[in-house]
Amino acid sequence: MIHILVLGVGGNVSQGIVKALRKTDLDIHITGACVSPASAGLYMCDEAFLSPYAKEECFISWLAEICNRQKIDMIVTGVEEIIREIVIQKQYLERRAGAVFVASSYEQLKTGQDKLLTVRWLKENGCNYPAFCEAGDAGGAAELVKRTGFPLLAKPRRGKGSHGIYVLHDEKELKKLDSLENYVLEEYIGSSDHEYTVGCYCSRNGALMDVIAMRRRLKNGTTVWAEVVENETIRREAEKICRAFCPKGPLNLQMRLNAEGEPVCFEMNVRFSGTTAMRTNFGFCDVEAMVREYVLGEPIGNCFHVMPGEAYRYDEELYLPPGTTGRMAGNMKK
Numbered sequence: 001m002i003h004i005l006v007l008g009v010g011g012n013v014s015q016g017i018v019k020a021l022r023k024t025d026l027d028i029h030i031t032g033a034c035v036s037p038a039s040a041g042l043y044m045c046d047e048a049f050l051s052p053y054a055k056e057e058c059f060i061s062w063l064a065e066i067c068n069r070q071k072i073d074m075i076v077t078g079v080e081e082i083i084r085e086i087v088i089q090k091q092y093l094e095r096r097a098g099a100v101f102v103a104s105s106y107e108q109l110k111t112g113q114d115k116l117l118t119v120r121w122l123k124e125n126g127c128n129y130p131a132f133c134e135a136g137d138a139g140g141a142a143e144l145v146k147r148t149g150f151p152l153l154a155k156p157r158r159g160k161g162s163h164g165i166y167v168l169h170d171e172k173e174l175k176k177l178d179s180l181e182n183y184v185l186e187e188y189i190g191s192s193d194h195e196y197t198v199g200c201y202c203s204r205n206g207a208l209m210d211v212i213a214m215r216r217r218l219k220n221g222t223t224v225w226a227e228v229v230e231n232e233t234i235r236r237e238a239e240k241i242c243r244a245f246c247p248k249g250p251l252n253l254q255m256r257l258n259a260e261g262e263p264v265c266f267e268m269n270v271r272f273s274g275t276t277a278m279r280t281n282f283g284f285c286d287v288e289a290m291v292r293e294y295v296l297g298e299p300i301g302n303c304f305h306v307m308p309g310e311a312y313r314y315d316e317e318l319y320l321p322p323g324t325t326g327r328m329a330g331n332m333k334k
Contacts (some may be wrong), residue, residue, distance in 0.1 A: 001027045001028070001030050002026060002027060002028045002029070002070050002073050002074070002123060002291060002295055002296075003029050003030055003031065003070055003071050003073050003074075004021060004026075004029070004031070004072070004073065004075075004076060004291070005031045005032075005033065005052045005066065005070065005072045005074070005075045005099065005246035006018055006021075006030060006031070006032050006033070006041075006076050006077065007033050007034075007075065007076070007077035007079060007258075008033075008034055008047065008077045008078060008190050009032040009033065009034045009039055009041025009044065009045065009048070009259075010034040010035070010036060010038075010039030010040070010041055010042075011041070011078055011079055011080075012123060012274050013077075013078025013079070013081060013271070013272055013274050013276065014041060014076075014078040014271065015040070015041045015075055015277075016046050016078065016272070016273070016274060016275070016276035016277040016278075017076050017078055017272055017276055018030060018032065018041060018045060018286065019044075019276075019277035019280070020276050020277055020285070020286075020287035021281050021287060021288075021291075022135070022213050022323065023277075023285070023288075024212050024228060024285070024287075024288045024291070024324065026052070026243075026292075027308065028140075028286070028291070029046050029047070029073065030044075030045045030046050030047075030050065031045060031046065031049070031070050032044065032046075032047070032048040032049075032052065033048065033049050033050070033051040033066065034051060034295070034326075035053055036050070036051065036053055036252070036315040037050060037326070037329040038325060039324040040120075040190040041324075042328060043059065043318055043320055043324065044318075044331060047070070047260070048328065049066060050328065050329065051063075051066075053081075054079070054081045054084075054085040054086075055081065055085070059085060060085070060086075060089045060092065060093060061085070061096075062148075063075070063093060063097070064093055064096035064097040066237060066239040066299075067093075067096075067097035067098070067099040067247075068096075068097055070243060071098065071111070072099040072148065073099060073100065073102070073125055073295050074099060074100045074102075074114045074290075074291060074294065074295050075099050075100070075101045075225070076101075076272075076290070077271075077272055077288070078273075078276070080109070080160075080273075080274050081197060083103050083109060083270075083271055084109050084113070084261075085150045086101050086103070087101075087103050087105070087106050088106060089310065090103075094095060095180075095194055096315075100206075100294045100295060102248060102249045102290055102294055103248060103249065103270075103271075104247045104248045104249070104251075105248075105261055106272045108245065108270050109185050109270050111270070112268040112269060112271075112318030113270070114157050114158055115155050115156075115157050115158075115184050115186075115254070115266075116157045116268065117157075117158070117265070118134070118252060118266075118268050119132045119184070119186065120178075120266060121245075121268075122241070123264055125149070125241075125244040125245075126240075127240055127241050127244065127265060128237060128239065128258075128262055128264045129238065129264065129265065129266075130153075130186040130187045130189050130264055130266050131144055131147055131148050131184045131186070131187040132144070132184055132185060133184070133185050134184060134185075134207055135152050135154060135177050135179075135180060135182075135183035135184060135185050135219065136177075136178070136183075136185030136268040139187075140333065141185055144185055144187065145171075145174070148187035148188075150168060150169050150170055150188075150311040151167050151168055151169050151188040152168045152174065152185050152187060152188060153165060153166070153167060153168070153184065153185070153186045153187070153188055154168055154177055154180070154183050154184075154185055155168075155183065155186065156182060156183055156185050157182045157184055158182065159182065159302040162163060162220060162221035167188065168185075169321045180204070185325050189255075189257075189258050189266060190216070190239055190257045190258050190259070190264075191266050192218070192257040193256070194213060194215070194256055194257040195215070195216055195217075195218070195224065195254070195256050196213050196215055196216065196231075196254070196255045196256070196257075196263070197209060197213075197214050197216050197252065197253075197254055197255075197273060197275055197301075198212070198213045198214075198228070198238045198252070198253040198254075198255055199212045199250070199251075199252055199253075199273055199275070199276075199279050199284055199286065200213065200238055200241075200242050200247070200253065201249045201250055201251075201252070201286040201287075201289060201290075201304070202246070202247050202248065202251070203250065203292060203293060204241060204248070204294065205302065206246055206314060207245070208239060209286075209289065209300060209303070209304050210282040210284060210303070210304035210306065211234075211235050211238045211239065211242075212228065212279050212282065212306050213228070213229050213230075213231055213234045213235065213238070213278075214226040214227060214228050214229065214275065214278070215244075216229045216231050222274060222313070223253070223274060223278075223313065224308070224312065224313045225312050226275055226278055226310065226311045227310045227315070228282050228306065228307070228309055229308075231263070233261070233262065233263055234255060234263045236252055237262075237263045237265065238254070238255075239267070241253060241265060245268070246278070247270060248321045249286075249290055250270075250271060250272045250273070250286050250290075250316070251268065251269070252269035252271065252272070252273040253265050253267070253269075254266055254267035254268075254269070272287065275311075278313075281308055281309075281311065282307050282308075282309050282311075283304065283305040284304060284306050285303040286303070286304075288303050289303035289304070292311055293313065315320065
């Protein structure tokens with residue numbers, strides 16, 4: 001039996017990882033962990049515990065103890081703060097616990113988690129990118145308006161989903177940004193009708209295994225509808241980004257088509273995606289590939305056979321016996 005620890009199961013990315021693990025024919029025992037007993041993902045797992053926040057000093061020692069107690073073979077998560085902390089402490093954790101954790105480098109994580117660094121990297125590496133400037137750069141903003149006109153997008157450099165994003169329609173709205181810190185201004189690319197989430201997976205030797213592109217609709221920053229598409233220009237651009245970025249494992253790209261029909265990447269998530277479960281159902285089994293490659297040492301070509309289709313995300317209930325969350329809260333002390 002393979003023992004997998006999924007951290008941050010209160011979030012939809014880690015919940016998607018759990019669903020993807022359930023879709024495999026591997027014999028897997030899933031241990032889940034999250035900071036709150038009210039996290040529904042805890043109750044999707046075979047066993048679950050409350051965890052400290054990744055920023056807490058005790059997090060890595062807690063993680064090593066759980067890995068040893070549960071005989072964990074691999075740690076997986078969709079939470080960027082957790083990924084960053086484990087990458088920083090990776091060697092120490094591996095010595096203490098021996099569990100495998102797959103992630104790109106700390107510098108790559110920083111690039112993906114900062115929207116200004118992301119667009120700078122795309123520009124410097126010859127990839128399509130939105131015209132941009134750092135908010136607060138009056139000269140840069142004036143040049144951006146001259147070059148692209150309105151509307152513009154104002155994004156927090158380290159924001160998540162659609163939180164804190166503003167669409168600016170004129171100079172008056174642009175002026176309001178003077179009071180905001182750590183923002184980036186970008187040209188408004190295309191329309192929401194042509195927005196794509198693009199999954200990529202690179203093997204441990206750096207080979208790009210496959211790409212899946214899905215046209216999508218968003219609600220509050222989350223994909224609520226997606227359709228697998230075959231678009232050669234999107235695939236070529238994703239391949240170009242992967243060749244330059246050289247991720248380890250998953251890389252998730254957000255793109256829109258511009259007025260010329262060219263795919264323009266505006267966000268890079270150096271982790272699994274919120275659409276991981278959808279992708280798994282369409283034959284892009286990147287979570288399974290990671291387990292087979294790094295835990296079992298098996299070839300992973302059969303994990304990627306993308307099929308056409310559409311997916312809708314909807315709310316679902318989870319029913320538990322009385323006192324379940326109270327008992328889960330007690331696990332923090334165990």
